[in-house]
Amino acid sequence: MEKTKVAIIGLGTVGTGVAKLLLDHGDRTARHAGRIPWLEKIVVRDLSKTRDVEIPEGVLTDNLEDVIQDPEITVVAQLIGGIEPARSIMLQLLEAGKDIITANKALLAVYGPELFDKARQLKRCIAFEASVAGGIPIITNIGQCLTANQITSLRGILNGTCNFIITEMQNSGAAFSDVLKEAQRLGYAEADPTLDVNGADTAQKLSILSQLAFGVRGNWEDIPCKGINDLNIADIRYADRLGYRIKLLAIAKLVDNEVEMSVSPTLISKGTPLAEVQDVFNAIRVRGDTVGPVFYHGQGAGQMPTASAVVADIIDTVVGRSQITFNNLELWSERNRPRSMADAGQSINRYYLRMQVVDQPGVMAEITGILGNNGVSIASIIQHKSENKDSSATVPLVIMSHETMQSAIDKSVDQFKDSKSIESKAVVLKVI
Amino acid sequence: MEKTKVAIIGLGTVGTGVAKLLLDHGDRTARHAGRIPWLEKIVVRDLSKTRDVEIPEGVLTDNLEDVIQDPEITVVAQLIGGIEPARSIMLQLLEAGKDIITANKALLAVYGPELFDKARQLKRCIAFEASVAGGIPIITNIGQCLTANQITSLRGILNGTCNFIITEMQNSGAAFSDVLKEAQRLGYAEADPTLDVNGADTAQKLSILSQLAFGVRGNWEDIPCKGINDLNIADIRYADRLGYRIKLLAIAKLVDNEVEMSVSPTLISKGTPLAEVQDVFNAIRVRGDTVGPVFYHGQGAGQMPTASAVVADIIDTVVGRSQITFNNLELWSERNRPRSMADAGQSINRYYLRMQVVDQPGVMAEITGILGNNGVSIASIIQHKSENKDSSATVPLVIMSHETMQSAIDKSVDQFKDSKSIESKAVVLKVI
Numbered sequence: 001m002e003k004t005k006v007a008i009i010g011l012g013t014v015g016t017g018v019a020k021l022l023l024d025h026g027d028r029t030a031r032h033a034g035r036i037p038w039l040e041k042i043v044v045r046d047l048s049k050t051r052d053v054e055i056p057e058g059v060l061t062d063n064l065e066d067v068i069q070d071p072e073i074t075v076v077a078q079l080i081g082g083i084e085p086a087r088s089i090m091l092q093l094l095e096a097g098k099d100i101i102t103a104n105k106a107l108l109a110v111y112g113p114e115l116f117d118k119a120r121q122l123k124r125c126i127a128f129e130a131s132v133a134g135g136i137p138i139i140t141n142i143g144q145c146l147t148a149n150q151i152t153s154l155r156g157i158l159n160g161t162c163n164f165i166i167t168e169m170q171n172s173g174a175a176f177s178d179v180l181k182e183a184q185r186l187g188y189a190e191a192d193p194t195l196d197v198n199g200a201d202t203a204q205k206l207s208i209l210s211q212l213a214f215g216v217r218g219n220w221e222d223i224p225c226k227g228i229n230d231l232n233i234a235d236i237r238y239a240d241r242l243g244y245r246i247k248l249l250a251i252a253k254l255v256d257n258e259v260e261m262s263v264s265p266t267l268i269s270k271g272t273p274l275a276e277v278q279d280v281f282n283a284i285r286v287r288g289d290t291v292g293p294v295f296y297h298g299q300g301a302g303q304m305p306t307a308s309a310v311v312a313d314i315i316d317t318v319v320g321r322s323q324i325t326f327n328n329l330e331l332w333s334e335r336n337r338p339r340s341m342a343d344a345g346q347s348i349n350r351y352y353l354r355m356q357v358v359d360q361p362g363v364m365a366e367i368t369g370i371l372g373n374n375g376v377s378i379a380s381i382i383q384h385k386s387e388n389k390d391s392s393a394t395v396p397l398v399i400m401s402h403e404t405m406q407s408a409i410d411k412s413v414d415q416f417k418d419s420k421s422i423e424s425k426a427v428v429l430k431v432i
Numbered sequence: 433m434e435k436t437k438v439a440i441i442g443l444g445t446v447g448t449g450v451a452k453l454l455l456d457h458g459d460r461t462a463r464h465a466g467r468i469p470w471l472e473k474i475v476v477r478d479l480s481k482t483r484d485v486e487i488p489e490g491v492l493t494d495n496l497e498d499v500i501q502d503p504e505i506t507v508v509a510q511l512i513g514g515i516e517p518a519r520s521i522m523l524q525l526l527e528a529g530k531d532i533i534t535a536n537k538a539l540l541a542v543y544g545p546e547l548f549d550k551a552r553q554l555k556r557c558i559a560f561e562a563s564v565a566g567g568i569p570i571i572t573n574i575g576q577c578l579t580a581n582q583i584t585s586l587r588g589i590l591n592g593t594c595n596f597i598i599t600e601m602q603n604s605g606a607a608f609s610d611v612l613k614e615a616q617r618l619g620y621a622e623a624d625p626t627l628d629v630n631g632a633d634t635a636q637k638l639s640i641l642s643q644l645a646f647g648v649r650g651n652w653e654d655i656p657c658k659g660i661n662d663l664n665i666a667d668i669r670y671a672d673r674l675g676y677r678i679k680l681l682a683i684a685k686l687v688d689n690e691v692e693m694s695v696s697p698t699l700i701s702k703g704t705p706l707a708e709v710q711d712v713f714n715a716i717r718v719r720g721d722t723v724g725p726v727f728y729h730g731q732g733a734g735q736m737p738t739a740s741a742v743v744a745d746i747i748d749t750v751v752g753r754s755q756i757t758f759n760n761l762e763l764w765s766e767r768n769r770p771r772s773m774a775d776a777g778q779s780i781n782r783y784y785l786r787m788q789v790v791d792q793p794g795v796m797a798e799i800t801g802i803l804g805n806n807g808v809s810i811a812s813i814i815q816h817k818s819e820n821k822d823s824s825a826t827v828p829l830v831i832m833s834h835e836t837m838q839s840a841i842d843k844s845v846d847q848f849k850d851s852k853s854i855e856s857k858a859v860v861l862k863v864i
Contacts (some may be wrong), residue, residue, distance in 0.1 A: 021580055021722065031769075032579035034760040129577075135723040137577030144753070145561075145569030147464040148453055148743035273705065273729060290453065291567040291740035297705060297727035308723035311580035319760060321576070324751050328466040337463075 001030055004318040005040040007067040007098075009089060010079040011051060011060075014103055014130070015042070017307030018077055019053045022314070033315045037075070041067050064089065068096045075317045077101040077310055087111050094124050099322065101313040103130035103306055109204035109220040112211070116332040125326035127313035132205045133158055133282045135298040135305030137312065142213050142286065143329055149288030151213040153253035155432070158205040160280035160300040161189045161196040162228050162248040166265075167278050170236050170245065176229065188280055199227035199263045202250050206263060210252035212329070213286070215336040216259040224344045226264040235354060235427055238382070238398045239267050242352075244431065245275040251432075258342035267352050267431040273297070345407035350379070350431035353401070353409070355416065356394040356423035359385075363421040367397070370419075374412045377402040394423045400431065433462055436750040437472040439499040439530075441521060442512040443483060443492075446535055446562070447474070449739030450509055451485045454746070465747045469507070473499050496521065500528045507749045509533040509742055519543050526556050531754065533745040535562035535738055541636035541652040544643070548764040557758035559745035564637045565590055565714045567730040567737030569744065574645050574718065575761055581720030583645040585685035587864070590637040592712035592732040593621045593628040594660050594680040598697075599710050602668050602677065608661065620712055631659035631695045634682050638695060642684035644761070645718070647768040648691040656776045658696040667786060667859055670814070670830050671699050674784075676863065677707040683864075690774035699784050699863040705729070777839035782811070782863035785833070785841070787848065788826040788855035791817075795853040799829070802851075806844045809834040826855045832863065 006022065008015050022029060022039040030036040039059060047062050067073050076098045080086045086107050093100055100119070102108070108115070108131055119126050129139045133156070142151065157163050161183060168179040180197070183189035195201045200220075207220035228248050239246050244267035252261045268275040273295050277283040282300025287293045299305035316322040330336040357363050364383065371378060382398040401409070409428055416422045438454065440447050454461060454471040462468040471491060479494050499505050508530045512518045518539050525532055532551070534540070540547070540563055551558050561571045565588070574583065589595050593615060600611040612629070615621035627633045632652075639652035660680050671678050676699035684693045700707040705727050709715040714732025719725045731737035748754040762768040789795050796815065803810060814830040833841070841860055848854045 025580075028582060029580065031762060032760060135726060137573060137726075140572070140577050141569060144748065145572050145744055146740065147747045148457075148461065148740040150460060271708065273708070276703065276705070276708075288740065290736045290743075292731045292734075292737055293729075294567060294569075295727075295729035297725075297729075299724045304722045305724055308578065308580040308720065311722075312577055315579045316576065319756050321753050321756050324753050324756075328464060328751060330463060 001036050003036040003038040004075055005070070005073045006037045006075045006077065006314060006318070007041040007043065007073045008039065008077045008079060009043045009064070009067070011042055011044045012079065012081070013303045014306045014310060015077070015079040016052050017303040018079065018310045019055065021307055021311045023053065023055070029311060029315060033318050035318060037314050037318045040070070040073050043067055064092070068092060071097070073098065075099050075101070075314060077314060079103055079310070081106070083107055083110065087115070090115055091118060094118050094122050097122070097124065099125045099317045101127045101310055101317060103128070103310055105131040105201070105204050105208060109207045112208070113332045119326070120333065125317065125323045127317055127322040127326070128208070129313045130306050130309035132208055133284060133298070133300045134302065134309055135300065136282055136284060136296045137309065138209065138284050138296060139212065141294070141296065142209065143331070144325055146286065146288050146291060146294070149290045150254070151286055151288050153287045154209055154213055154251070154284065155274060156206065156209070156250045156284040157247050157274060157277050157282055158250050158284070158300065159196055159202045159248060160282060161193060162202070163277060163282070164188045164280045165197070166228060166231070166236070166246060166248065169231070169233055170240070173233060175233055176231055197227050197229045199225040199248065202248060202263045206250035206252060206261060210259055210261055212331045214252065214254060214259045214339050215330055216252070216261070216341055217338045218341045222341060224262045224264070228265055231265050232427065234396065235352070235429065238354060239352065242400065243270055244268060245270055246429065247274060247277065249274070249432070255342055258340050260342040260344070260347050262344065262347070262430070265429055267429055345405070345410065347406045348403050349406065350403055351401045351409050352429040352431050353399040353426050355397055355426040357397045358421045358423070359393055359395045360421065366419055366421055367416070370415045371399070371401070371412050374408040376404045376408050376412055433468050435468040435470040436507055437502070437505045438469045438507045438509065438746060438750070439473040439475065439505045440471065441475045441496070441499070441508060441510045443474055443476045444511065444513070445735045446738045446742060447509070447511040448484050449735040450511065450742045451487065453739055453743045455485065455487070461743060461747060465750050467750060469746050469750045472502070472505050475499055496524070500524060503529070505530065507531050507533070507746060509746060511535055511742070513538070515539055515542065519547070522547055523550060526550050526554050529554070529556065531557045531749045533559045533742055533749060535560070535742055537563040537636050537640060541639045544640070545764040551758070552765065557749065557755045559749055559754040559758070560640075561745045562738050562741035564640055565716060565730070566733045566741055568714055568716060568728045568732065569741065570641065570716050570728060571644065573726075573728065574641065575763070576757055578718065578720050578723060578726070581722045582686070583718055583720050585719045586641055586645055586683070586716065587706060588638065588641070588682045588716040589679050589706060589709050589714055590682050590716070590732065591628055591634045591680060592714055593625060594634070595709060595714070596620045596712045597629070598660060598663070598668070598678060598680065601663070601665055602672070605665060607665055608663055629659050629661045631657040631680065634680060634695045638682035638684060638693060642691055642693055644763045646684065646686060646691045647762055647771055648684070648693070648773055649770045650773045654773060656694045656696070660697055663697050664859065666828065667784070667861065670786060671784065674832065675702055676700060677702055678861065679706060679709065681706070681864070687774055690772050692774040692776070692779050694776065694779070694862070697861055699861055777837070777842065779838045780835050781838065782835055783833045783841050784861040784863050785831040785858050787829055787858040789829045790853045790855070791825055791827045792853065798851055798853055799848070802847045803831070803833070803844050806840040808836045808840050808844055
């Protein structure tokens with residue numbers, strides 16, 4: 001059987017998983033590829049570090065040139081995170097004639113256009129299944145399996161750390177900060193979890209998926225994005241009582257040839273597939289105009305699920321499928337019919353509002369008056385009785401709206417500020 | 433943009449959907465393929481029949497030779513159902529040098545090895561995404577996206593008609609025969625629904641999936657198969673009370689390098705994704721040793737979901753991906769490491785048993801004695817009180833077992849026959 005020489009750059013969690021698969025399951029990858037993806041080199045920064053995989057002699061190197069200069073190494077899995085030196089290494093590898101596999105979503109979300117342009121110029125390809133939702137092969141599904149469709153909407157739970165935290169808050173009733181500590185202890189959250197919990201990681205993934213599915217142009221930082229860092233257990237409880245679960249949901253949908261996008265904690269009806277996604281799992285619902293809804297659920301991160309995606313890409317590249325797919329992808333290409341991101345204010349949704357209000361007559365009339373004046377129609381109200389007789393005590397008020405424009409909600413919330421009856425800024429969550 | 437000439441054989445429901453996509457959305461397919469899949473010919477039996485799609489002049493023909501003899505037509509979607517003439521036409525098309533797309537599961541389940549051999553000999557390819565679970569791209573997912581894995585188990589709801597009937601029985605409390613009539617009225621069941629409701633259609637699909645995932649050899653007719661035609665509403669109700677839903681479930685799992693397979697109405701815990709699959713939807717849970725569980729849910733049949741799969745295959749074939757995939761598939765190939773189907777009797781599961789028993793002292797001891805002697809350990813028993821005082825009245829007895837070998841259950845049920853306390857043959861259903 002013929003060999004294709006492969007290199008790995010970076011032997012962190014995912015790199016180690018990929019090395020294990022190529023070394024320990026070489027017969028399987030060879031059978032599935034019809035040729036041997038031969039692990040020729042692994043480039044690391046520190047040669048002396050103890051590794052969690054047995055590496056044959058001569059494979060480990062700290063010199064990138066060992067890969068760059070070897071023309072027989074044609075396929076490289078670039079598994080370094082962050083922007084630099086990942087970006088420069090990608091460019092160097094492309095210049096050296098390598099086809100590349102990457103799991104680096106942050107890099108693609110920012111430098112995707114540059115890297116894809118360079119690859120196209122040089123007639124090379126970039127495969128990136130592992131960059132979004134690890135164990136769910138969503139890139140191939142959108143980029144290849146659903147090509148008969150115009151995708152009309154995407155909804156995804158794309159960050160396992162956030163989903164674990166929300167599930168735990170729901171189950172235990174504990175506050176965000178306590179559950180975050182627990183998640184860190186279990187290794188489900190990084191020491192610095194900022195990019196996970198503030199929604200940035202989800203927005204980067206949504207940016208890649210929506211550029212792939214809709215050709216939408218734009219920076220991931222322009223996606224309206226709200227994380228779970230100020231998610232209050234009270235809202236999880238009220239949502240539960242109303243028949244919903246809260247999930248950090250990424251949404252992209254086609255509206256009048258523009259794409260509405262958002263990342264935010266969202267109320268989803270219990271019993272629907274997305275609402276029931278537990279723990280560190282990811283899930284994505286894609287709707288195509290031909291196929292209807294297709295729902296995917298799997299492990300979004302972790303060493304082996306992500307390595308599964310990287311090795312599938314290595315096999316696809318070794319056999320030549322990635323090259324074809326890459327050539328035909330409209331993603332970050334001239335062939336793309338670009339669409340713009342829609343104005344978030346025009347987005348029409350149902351909304352959940354919660355505020356602390358003074359327990360006095362007339363308050364309800366004031367609030368519903370403001371909402372009514374802005375054209376917000378109310379579906380239901382839950383007002384809780386005060387537990388003490390003190391007339392200055394505040395009580396929680398929960399309002400569910402009918403479908404309404406986001407700008408009307410924003411305007412109402414802005415006007416609530418002037419009211420002496422409303423104690424603090426209203427919590428506003430989308431409802432689907 | 434260059435063209436690849438494509439033909440369709442058969443303009444039934446799916447063929448019409450495919451023609452619509454190629455004709456009405458030609459720009460989309462061309463953009464996704466990087467070349468134009470040009471619909472050159474559609475072969476039908478009856479030229480005079482009114483069609484549900486506007487077909488350009490010169491495209492429709494009743495002469496297969498118009499396709500066979502045209503060397504420029506290199507890709508053919510063969511969309512005739514049943515065994516003959518579908519099989520002969522497939523062979524003729526392969527001989528004539530065409531790459532083929534098919535949705536015909538019955539043909540593949542029986543003649544897959546012959547057709548694949550012929551295609552390999554002639555260096556042609558067969559793409560068959562639409563043959564299983566229409567709108568769920570499960571063939572590409574197993575055959576390409578999860579190639580880093582050894583699949584260890586598959587569980588699927590693969591027949592939309594059966595799932596619709598069971599969902600309706602559950603919701604309305606109506607009997608199988610009444611719901612079947614309703615399904616026929618709505619167009620969800622054929623005039624002759626035998627192959628759907630007796631499980632044969634599901635077994636054929638399972639046969640294709642399990643040969644793809646496990647390389648298991650064997651005839652689909654050897655898969656232990658029980659349909660829903662004698663599914664009793666009483667069992668749906670008892671299952672519900674015990675916290676389960678009943679689904680017609682196809683199962684294949686790797687046990688000691690053999691593959692255990694079955695199709696049967698199965699109790700699945702409420703709240704798990706497979707249990708919540710409603711109406712005509714299909715769903716598949718695949719477990720890989722690297723990726724863990726991946727769950728897919730979508731429309732299993734219908735004109736456009738199936739056409740979506742066929743057109744994705746047409747694009748894959750036009751761009752050359754199908755050829756690569758087909759060459760590397762172990763399915764029905766010499767490169768396959770064949771596995772055998774495991775002895776069903778050795779299968780270990782939990783079981784649900786229901787029988788009508790005489791309402792007299794000693795009956796429970798007799799039944800539990802038989803089960804105990806055969807090594808079946810009981811998890812729970814529900815015995816319902818008789819509603820009249822007549823000592824000859826029978827009452828339903830429902831037993832849930834712990835994990836036990838199927839042969840022990842079969843032996844027990846066999847021994848129940850000799851008991852004068854048990855009125856009729858026990859209903860036995862698997863529990864997962």
